[in-house]
Amino acid sequence: MGKQDGTSRHVTRPGVDDSTATILHVDMDAFFASVELLDHPELVGRPVIVGHRSARSIVTAATYEARKFGVNSALPMAIALRRCPDAIVLEPHFDRYQHFSSMVMEIFDEVTPLVERLGIDEAFLDVAGARTVFGSPLRVAELIRSRVRAETGLVCSVGAASTKFVAKLASGLSKPDGLLVVPADETVELLHPLPISKLWGVGGKTEEVLRGRGLHTIGDVARASRETLVRAVGEAGADRLHDLSWGIDPRRVHTRAEEKSVGHEMTFETDITDPSVIRTELLRMSNMVAVRLRKAGLVGRTVVLKLRFGDFTTITRSKTIGEPTDLGRRIYEEVREVYEALGKQDAPIRLVGVRAEQLQETATTQFGLWDESEGWREAEDVMDAASAKFGRGAVKPARLLGHNGYERPRMGQRD
C-alpha cells in the first residue's frame, strides 16, 4: 500500500507495445469498502472496515486508509480494532456488492464474450478478438476503466499481459486505480526481482519452505534445480512454480467452470458441547446445501462433514453414497451418521460444515404435463394450481413412481 505518491507504483509508459498483452485482469479496488462509501460519502478519506462486530468475526474489506494501519481482509476484527481504534466498522451488504458486481461484469461482457469471473470482484478477459471493434488491449483496458468509473462510481485496476498469472500480477502491482501493460518480452525482467510471495499459489507456508531453502525471489525459483523445488513443494507444485517463474502459464480464459462442490459452514459465537445443538445445525446446513443443489439442478454423491474444535483443529469425514441426492434429509442422515461415529460428542466445537461433492446433473425423471398455452409444467406446479382453483384436498397428493419402480418421496424437494 502507500502507493498514492506515485513513486513506487508500476504504471504503463506511453508507447508500450501491447500487441502481446491480450489477457486482461480487472480487479475492483477495495470493492466492498468502496461500495459502502458510495452509500456513505461522508466517510470518504476515513479508515473504514467492513465486517461484523461480533467476537469471532474477521475483516471482510478495508479502505486504503485503514490498510495503512495494517488492517487487511481476513484479519481478526479484534486485532484490527487494536491496530486502528478509530476505524469505522460497517456491516457488510452482500446484495449491494452483488448488484455492483453484475453491473461491472456486464461491462466486461460487452467488450468480449471471453470473460472468466473470479469471485465477485475480479475477472480475466481475453481481448485478442476485440481489437477490430474496440482497439488494442491498452485501449480496451482504458475503455473498461473509464466505463466502470462512469457507470458505477467505483475504481478498478487492470493488468494486461500474455498470460493469466502475469495479468493478475500486473493489476496488483498497479493498484490502486492503475493500469499496467506487460509485453511478453518484458515479462521475465519484471518477474525475477519480485519476492516469491507474488507467485500464484505461494502463500505463507510455501513461502516459509522456499525461504528455508534459500529461495527469496522469483528469479531464485527460476534458477533453482528441479530437485530442490520438488523437495519443497512436490512434483506438481515444482513444475507449476518453475513455469510461472519464467512467465509460462498455459491456462486459457474459460467463461464458466462447472461447480465441483456445494457447501455451507458456520462458526458458533461460543464453542458448543451440546450434541443436540450440533445436530440441529447439521440439519439446517444439510437443507441449505440441498436447496442450492436443487436450484442448480445438481445431485451430490459424496457428503462431507466438517468440524472445527475449540483448539482450532479441523477434521473432515466424508461418505460416498450409492444414489446421488439433492434431499436435505438424505444429506443429514449421512452427516449425522459420520458425526455419531466419531464418538467425540463431548468435545467443544466451534464450527460445523456440510458439503456435497461429486456433483452430477439431476436425472430428468421430471413429472408434469404439456400445456398448450403454457408449455411444459412440472407436476408440483400443476398440483398447486389445481389446489388453488378447487381447494386444498380436492387434489390427492400423488405418490410418484420412478422409472425403476421405487417410490420417490417428493416431499421437501421443492424450495
Added chain:
DNA sequence: TCTGGGGTCCTAGGACCC
C-alpha cells in the same frame, strides 16, 4: 476479544482390480 465462509487443487495411503 485470534483466526469467516465460499471454494479449488494436490498429496498420500489403502482397497481393489487386472
Added chain:
DNA sequence: TCTGGGGTCCTAGGACCC
C-alpha cells in the same frame, strides 16, 4: 513362499485463493 505394477476410487488433510 512372501510379493510387481498400473489404474481407479475413496478418504483425510492441508495449502491456497477471493
